[in-house]
Amino acid sequence: xxxxxxxxxxxxxxxxxxxxxxxxxxxxxxxxxxxxxxxxxxxxxxxxxxxxxxxxxxxxxxxxxxxxxxxxxxxxxxxxxxxxxxxxxxxxxxxxxxxxxxxxxxxxx
Amino acid sequence: xxxxxxxxxxxxxxxxxxxxxxxxxxxxxxxxxxxxxxxxxxxxxxxxxxxxxxxxxxxxxxxxxxxxxxxxxxxxxxxxxxxxxxxxxxxxxxxxxxxxxxxxxxxxxxxxxxxxxxxxxxxxxxxx
Numbered sequence: 001x002x003x004x005x006x007x008x009x010x011x012x013x014x015x016x017x018x019x020x021x022x023x024x025x026x027x028x029x030x031x032x033x034x035x036x037x038x039x040x041x042x043x044x045x046x047x048x049x050x051x052x053x054x055x056x057x058x059x060x061x062x063x064x065x066x067x068x069x070x071x072x073x074x075x076x077x078x079x080x081x082x083x084x085x086x087x088x089x090x091x092x093x094x095x096x097x098x099x100x101x102x103x104x105x106x107x108x109x
Numbered sequence: 110x111x112x113x114x115x116x117x118x119x120x121x122x123x124x125x126x127x128x129x130x131x132x133x134x135x136x137x138x139x140x141x142x143x144x145x146x147x148x149x150x151x152x153x154x155x156x157x158x159x160x161x162x163x164x165x166x167x168x169x170x171x172x173x174x175x176x177x178x179x180x181x182x183x184x185x186x187x188x189x190x191x192x193x194x195x196x197x198x199x200x201x202x203x204x205x206x207x208x209x210x211x212x213x214x215x216x217x218x219x220x221x222x223x224x225x226x227x228x229x230x231x232x233x234x235x236x237x
Contacts, residue, residue, distance in 0.1 A: 011204065014197050021194060036160075036167035043161060063150065066143045095150060102158045 010065040013058035020055045049103065056099045060092050135218035138225065139196040142189035149186050174236060184232055191228020195221045 033039035042048055067088050075081040121127065129137075160170040173179050199221050202208055208217050 011201060014201065018194060018198065021190070036164040039167055040161060059150065063147045067147055070140060070144060095154060098154055098158075102154070102161065105161075 006065045006068070009061055013062040013065075016054060016058040017062060020051060020058070023051070053103055056096070056103075060096050060099075064088070064092055131215055131222065132218040135196050135199065135221045138192050138222065139200070142193040142196075142225075145185065145189040146193055149189075180236055183236055184229055187232030188225055188229045192221065192225030194228075195224040 027042075033042055043052065068085065071081060071084050071088065075084055156170050156173070159166040161167075174183065199208070199217050202217075203214070208214055
């Protein structure tokens with residue numbers, strides 16, 4: 001993922017993340033879940049399950065492009081740069097798998 | 110194109126004395142807040158997992174916010190999220206050539222920097 005594709009991915013994910021953030025915060029302001037039952041019901045509703053899944057896809061893709069840009073700008077030594085990029089990619093993949101497990105478990109309950 | 114003469118121009122890299130343009134402050138703030146938000150992701154995922162594990166997990170995560178250190182970190186993330194959100198919208202508008210003249214770009218950078226601070230103030234009122 002590089003060049004125009006990365007640029008485009010960063011912008012498309014940004015628009016979704018901004019929309020989700022507003023929706024999430026406004027929902028919390030209107031009616032914050034006061035109990036586990038409220039929270040769990042809300043998060044496992046089909047709308048929220050889909051929106052949250054898309055949120056994490058957008059978040060982790062956005063983080064990849066942004067952190068990659070930061071590393072490419074500030075880390076000059078090639079070996080260190082490559083190592084950090086690999087660690088970043090592995091870290092984001094682990095987080096993606098972790099989220100998938102949480103969302104699948106949540107959906108099953 | 111190397112100049113043979115020794116470079117006698119004054120060098121001042123004292124970070125406490127350099128005044129960055131307001132647009133540069135909005136921009137570096139966007140980077141710093143982005144890195145902070147990235148670092149927060151594992152904690153957010155962990156809180157999501159714990160809060161969905163059952164009533165006890167939900168209570169544990171809610172109780173976290175009584176801790177002063179967590180409150181301070183939450184405020185730092187509130188600034189990060191607010192600044193990153195507004196500065197991000199500013200960059201998206203600049204991408205589609207809205208507000209690219211210097212005067213408007215300076216004003217919007219100032220607005221973004223202020224909105225980031227307002228975000229923290231709102232968060233302070235809500236959690237302290």
